[in-house]
Amino acid sequence: MADIIQLLPDHVANQIAAGEVVQRPASVVKELLENAIDAGALTIKLIIKDAGKTLIQVIDDGKGMSETDARLSFERHATSKIRTADDLFQLDTKGFRGEALASIAAIAHVELKTKQEGDDVGNVIVIEGSNVVSQEVVVTPKGTSVSVKNLFFNIPARRNFLKSNTVELRHVIDEFQRVALAHPDISFALYNNGSESFNLPVSNYRQRIVNIFGNKTNERLVPVEEETEVLDISGFVGKPEFAKKTRGEQYFFVNNRFIKSAYLNHAIASAFDGLLKNGTHPSYFLNLTVDPQTIDINIHPTKTEIKFDDEHTLYALLRSAVKHSLGQFNIAPVLDFERDPNLDTPYDYKNNTANVPKIEVDRSFNPFQDDTQPKTRTTTTTTYKKEPAANWESLYVGLESKGTQTDQDFSEVHFESEESTPSIFDDEKQVESGNTTHQLHNKYIVSTIKSGMLVIDQHRAHQRILYEELLKNMTVKEAVSQQLLFPLQLHFSAQEITIVKQLKADLENTGFVFSNIDEESVEITGVPVSVPESEVSIILEQLMSDVENEVPDSSFSATDLLAKSMAKSLAIKTGQSLQKDEQEHLVNKLFACKEPNISPTNRSTFITLSVDELDKKFL
Incomplete structure (x- = not known):
């Protein structure tokens, strides 16, 4: 029987390794930035085009590589970081496995320019899909420049799994920020599609x-x-x-x-x-x-x-x-037994002695005694005068236990407020008017139908109602906005400001009015009628989180995502008590929707229990 086990060709093995090392453009960014740091660079530039799908270029001023090292760096398991297996447990560098450049070169067009400090000229190597196209001498500054173009050009299936540019760019920025935060002693810069996104000088x-x-x-x-x-x-x-x-x-x-x-x-x-x-x-x-x-x-x-x-x-x-x-730093409450200077006695009272009050008791005082002459007693500090007691029997005149006037007076007593407890069985007016909704545990709305009963999740139901209303407003562009008395200024990071700018047109269709958007803050002068001013920052934070994390693919609708996010933030929450008219209004609005059965996140908004199902529970 013929042998069936064979060694894989190098280009196939490299593509398999690339599946572990390179999952998306952000993976390439991470590996190249770490290599630049290991090279002792003090200034690193990252250039991105089309979220890294078209170009990823990292330029550093590190020590560079020789002609031989530049060629060997693209071989599998070639590294300068470790020599023996014991070095794996004494790592003080970033990339050490020697698979990064080999894996990247297997699935992209790579151009490497590098020069050491003592050399007059450097070297340039061009590799396409693990094949070395050329290696020449070139004039280049000290350091290394790696350009990765057309990622996954030879694996279209992997390229199809990439998300939209917005999502992929977020992952690239995340990797950039992680590396930059870990090394404040290195200057970093990020350029996205020709514009500068970050310029981070050396700092603490x-x-x-x-x-x-x-x-x-x-x-x-x-x-x-x-x-x-x-x-x-x-x-x-x-x-x-x-x-x-x-x-x-x-x-x-x-x-x-x-x-x-x-x-x-x-x-x-x-x-x-x-x-x-x-x-x-x-x-x-x-x-x-x-x-x-x-x-x-x-x-x-x-x-x-x-x-x-x-x-x-x-x-x-x-x-x-x-x-x-x-x-x-007085953020959390602590038990501190040291002296608090704020409790010290002020200077004006520091040497003064306390005045002890004198207490005297008039033992001859009788509240029922009719005194015609007032008695006075004088102390060193205060003079007290005892007023004559009135005839106490006169206080009870007219309070007979049996009198028509008394009954009439008490019949006209009005209480300021009295809490009423509704009853399902005794409220006959409610049944006659057709109001048959009841709130259960401030979470569900129970309503009767011909075949049995209906149990509605109030939070999901309100999400569905708001979702369709917001979609309609954004599509028709007839949203009503309420002007704020004082402009609302919110502060965000540069990445979040970029998302706000992208969604500005759709947000304005829902009723938001932006007066100014700069590099770090957003000024809002108008909000939708249904949005409280205190909820604006929460809504925008939730929206930006959804845009960053919950975009399914490149064919998503920004309008749909915005409506879902805002509906989730504005919907009434579990635990909120609703009045009878609010319950009825919610039920009526829900069943006026196009798809009342599910929420915007594809979850059931209500369930039905038939009389037969209820009868089975009592068997």
Whole structure:
């Protein structure tokens, strides 16, 4: 029988490896930025076109490569970071597996320009689908420039799985921000389709956070510092009042490497216990420095998950450090037994003695005695005069127990307010008028129908009603707006401002009026009639989160997504009590919708229970 096992060709093996290393344009950005940092660069530029699908270029001023190193860098498992297997447990660099450039070159057109500091000229290598097209001498500045064009050009199936440019650009910016936050001592710049999105000079860690997320972030940060034998913690956490409904601004860095850890995230959440509103998440930017021998980095293809030797100790240290910082800066209530200078005696009263009041009792006082002459007694400080008591029997004149006048007076007593408790069985007027809706646990509306009963989820039903109304307003463009007495100014990051600009036209069709949109803030002078002013920031935050995370593919409708997001934010919540007319109105509006059966998120809005089903429950 013939042998059936064979070695795969190099270009096929490279494409398989590329499936692990390169999942989307953001993966290429991450690998190239990390290589630039390992090369000792002080200035790094990232140039993006069409969210990285057309071009990804990283330019650095690092030490560069020789002619031989430039050619070897595209071979599989070729790296300068490790020599032996033991080096895997002493890592202080970023890319170390030697698969990044080989995998990228297998699925894209790559051009590499590099020059070392002592050389007169550099080298340029052009590779297309793992095939070296040319390698020549070129005049180029010191450092390395890598251009990745036409990603997945030879794997169209993988290219079809990419999301829209908006989603892919968000992932690229996320990777850029993670690397930039981990290295504030390096200057970074990002150019998207010819325009500058970020320009981050060398700065301290706090200023780097402010440069990325906006100037208003500065006043929201609480520093965290802790040094122990096991772990060094430094960075910042956000104040509880600025917590967001999304987890966007949550960053853990272990030895200057971004990681994701649900376990450590729980430690932060427990430190904020009792300080956050329901459904909100704290912001944090924390650097953890541990012994490289106590962690294993290479357990995940993207190296964003790390295995710790002693997670329980890290959990306790992290939780206590954050809790201590919140208490130290008066963010959280603490028990402090030290003297509070605010409670000191003012200077004017510091040397004065307290005046002790004198208490005297008139033992001869009789309230029922009819005194004709007032008695007076004088003390050193106060004079008291006893008034004669009136004839106390006259107080009861006219209060006979049996009198028509008394009965008449009490019959006209009106109570200020009296709480009424509706009853399902005794309210005959309600049944006669056809009002048969009842609210159950402030969550469901129960109504009777001919075949049985109807149970409606009030939150989902209201979502469906608002969704169709908003869609109609955006399509017909006849939304009603209410002007604000004072303009509302909201502050967002540069990435969020970009999303607002993209959705501005659709938002204006719903009733929003924007007077000014600059690099860090949005000024609103009008809102839709159904939107309270206090809910505007929550609605916009939820909308931006939905645009970033919930876009299904490149063929989505921005108008549809906007209507869904706003309906979700504006719908009445579970636990809200509704009056009878509000319940009836909700039911009537629901069944006037085109698709009353499901909510905008494709969930059932109501269920029916027939009489037969109810009868079976009593068998």
